[in-house]
Structures are given as C-alpha cells and as structure tokens.
Amino acid sequence: MTSSVQRKRVRKSADDRRAEIVEAAAAVALTEGLECITLRRIAEQLDVRPGLISHYFPAVEDLVAEAFGSAATAELETLLPADPHDGSPLHHLARFFARATGPAYDDMSRLWINARHLSRYRPVLRGRVLEQQAGWRGRLGGVIEAGATQGEFRTEDADVAALQILVVIDGLAAHANTGLRDHPSAVTRLAVVTAERELGLPSGSLTWKD
Numbered sequence: 001m002t003s004s005v006q007r008k009r010v011r012k013s014a015d016d017r018r019a020e021i022v023e024a025a026a027a028v029a030l031t032e033g034l035e036c037i038t039l040r041r042i043a044e045q046l047d048v049r050p051g052l053i054s055h056y057f058p059a060v061e062d063l064v065a066e067a068f069g070s071a072a073t074a075e076l077e078t079l080l081p082a083d084p085h086d087g088s089p090l091h092h093l094a095r096f097f098a099r100a101t102g103p104a105y106d107d108m109s110r111l112w113i114n115a116r117h118l119s120r121y122r123p124v125l126r127g128r129v130l131e132q133q134a135g136w137r138g139r140l141g142g143v144i145e146a147g148a149t150q151g152e153f154r155t156e157d158a159d160v161a162a163l164q165i166l167v168v169i170d171g172l173a174a175h176a177n178t179g180l181r182d183h184p185s186a187v188t189r190l191a192v193v194t195a196e197r198e199l200g201l202p203s204g205s206l207t208w209k210d
Contacts, residue, residue: 018056020046025067026074030107034114034125037064065128068115072132075108080139089147090205096143097192098208100169109173137162144199154200161198168194 012020024045025037039060043050057063079099084092099105119126141162147153155161168191192206 014056017052021053021056021063022066022070025063026071029064029067029114030071030111034064034068034111034118037067039063059124061122061124064118064122065124068111068125069128069132071108071111072115073135075105076132076136076139080136080143082139088152089143089150090152090201092143093147093195094206094208096140097195097206101172101188101191105173112170113174136166140166147199155198161195164198165191165195 021042024042028037028041028045037060039050039053039057042063043053046053053063057066080092080096087095115125115129119129137159141159144153144155144161145158148155148158172187172191193203195201196203196206
C-alpha cells in the first residue's frame with residue numbers, strides 16, 4: 001500500500017511577494033529591456049495570475065520604475081558600497097573603476113540608457129532615474145570628499161569632480177553599447193585618467209592591484 005504526503009503550500013508575506021515581483025521585473029529589464037515589463041509578462045515569469053501582480057502594482061509604470069531602481073541600487077552597492085570597512089578612499093575608488101568597466105556591466109549600462117530614454121515619456125520612471133543619479137553622485141562625491149579630507153585627493157569641489165567622472169563613465173558606456181570593441185587604452189582608461197587629473201593624482205594611482 002502506498003501513501004502520499006501532500007505538501008503544504010507556503011504563503012509568502014506581502015513584503016516577500018512584493019520583493020519577488022520586483023526582482024523578477026528587474027531581471028526582465030536587464031535582459032530584455034524596460035519596455036518588456038508588463039503585468040502579464042511578470043506573472044508568466046513567476047507562474048502566477050496577472051491579478052496577483054496588479055494587486056501589488058496596479059499601474060505597470062510603478063513596477064517599471066521599481067525594477068529600474070532595484071537594479072540600479074544593487075549596482076551601486078556592488079560597485080561603491082556605502083560603508084566598505086576596508087581600505088582608504090583611494091583604494092575604494094581604484095576598486096570602483098576596476099569593477100565598473102568591462103563586459104560584466106554591459107547589461108546594466110544598457111539599462112541606464114534604456115531608462116533615460118524612456119524617462120522622457122514616463123514621469124514615474126523619470127523621478128526614479130533622477131533619484132538614482134543623485135544617489136550615485138552623492139556616493140562618489142562622498143568618497144572624494146573623504147579622500148580630500150584625509151589628504152589623498154586634491155579637489156576644489158568634490159561634487160563637481162564626481163559629476164565629471166560620472167559623465168565620462170556614462171559616455172564610455174553609451175559608446176560601448178554600440179557594439180564597438182577593442183578601443184585603444186587611451187579610450188578605455190579615459191574615466192580613470194579624468195579622475196586622476198581632477199583629484200591631483202599621479203598617473204596610475206587609480207589602477208587596481210589585487
């Protein structure tokens with residue numbers, strides 16, 4: 001005689017379910033683009049009814065903005081942690097440049113381009129893009145300010161220096177996403193060279209050494 005044990009279906013908390021929906025939407029955004037986020041698409045991704053998604057996000061625009069914000073925040077915390085606890089500001093900045101370059105972050109740079117383009121027409125997303133840009137500028141500016149206070153960097157305005165560096169990084173990311181590769185070192189190192197110049201550092205100071 002055989003017996004079967006019926007598994008109990010675990011009911012997720014509202015916070016866990018919402019986080020699961022946002023995570024699924026962020027994954028779609030990174031691989032397919034923000035335009036591909038629909039309530040039905042995310043429901044299919046999670047194998048649930050579309051009504052469950054709309055319960056948490058009645059307007060898909062809110063889910064699109066949340067997905068971008070989640071992905072961008074995760075990128076920031078990976079590349080430039082708020083409280084790294086290891087090394088000096090110079091060390092943190094060199095590690096940032098090493099992590100922020102290369103094909104590993106192509107999907108994320110494409111997402112930023114995608115979000116900035118769509119934000120022209122989507123006010124909710126525009127607000128999230130502006131919020132993330134301010135977060136990046138503040139975080140990088142904080143590292144630069146700390147380095148200046150400790151005598152590692154020289155700059156008249158940490159915020160302006162951060163903005164200059166981010167503009168170069170954004171420009172390089174946009175160029176990389178045209179599919180062009182094998183740039184000369186003078187191009188691939190442009191963000192690092194800009195940072196070294198603006199922070200009064202000798203050439204090579206921000207080259208990451210394991």
